[in-house]
Amino acid sequence: MGKLTVRALRAVLAVVLAGTVFVQAGLVWALATDPEDGSLPLTPLRLVTILGMASAQVALVCIWRLVAMVRRGTVFSPTAFRYVNGVIGSIVAAALVWFAVTAINAPGQREDPGVTVIMAGIGVAILGVALVVLVLRMLLTQAVARDVEATQLQAELDEVI
Numbered sequence: 001m002g003k004l005t006v007r008a009l010r011a012v013l014a015v016v017l018a019g020t021v022f023v024q025a026g027l028v029w030a031l032a033t034d035p036e037d038g039s040l041p042l043t044p045l046r047l048v049t050i051l052g053m054a055s056a057q058v059a060l061v062c063i064w065r066l067v068a069m070v071r072r073g074t075v076f077s078p079t080a081f082r083y084v085n086g087v088i089g090s091i092v093a094a095a096l097v098w099f100a101v102t103a104i105n106a107p108g109q110r111e112d113p114g115v116t117v118i119m120a121g122i123g124v125a126i127l128g129v130a131l132v133v134l135v136l137r138m139l140l141t142q143a144v145a146r147d148v149e150a151t152q153l154q155a156e157l158d159e160v161i
Contacts, residue, residue, distance in 0.1 A: 013067075017060045031046050048100045056094065058086055081137070088133050088134055098126055
């Protein structure tokens with residue numbers, strides 16, 4: 001990964017992280033000061049949004065750490081699994097948060113239940129993303145095993161020579 005790519009990705013991650021923290025702070029302020037107006041269940045939606053952004057922040061930090069490992073050339077190590085697991089967990093948490101939003105929104109969609117079905121489908125798609133990352137984790141597992149095997153073979157070859 002080139003320096004320009006790493007810098008661009010880190011800039012995007014930093015902007016998104018700062019944005020989510022800003023929105024979370026605004027939501028916490030709204031929870032503390034704004035009363036319910038009765039038209040929408042704002043408090044549950046605000047709480048769920050705060051949790052959803054927290055799951056996104058976990059993923060951002062894990063991706064930041066993985067990018068650092070790629071830059072140093074140490075991504076093919078057992079340490080990387082912790083961060084990949086963090087990304088998978090945060091995606092699953094985001095899907096659960098989305099299902100909570102769907103459940104909160106469902107009573108308001110009694111005349112048009114298709115919206116709720118579409119929202120549930122989006123939640124399933126988010127879980128699908130977690131499965132894709134899980135498959136990528138399995139590929140990382142194979143790559144780490146191959147790297148260990150190559151290191152052992154290189155050591156044996158060095159002894160022979």
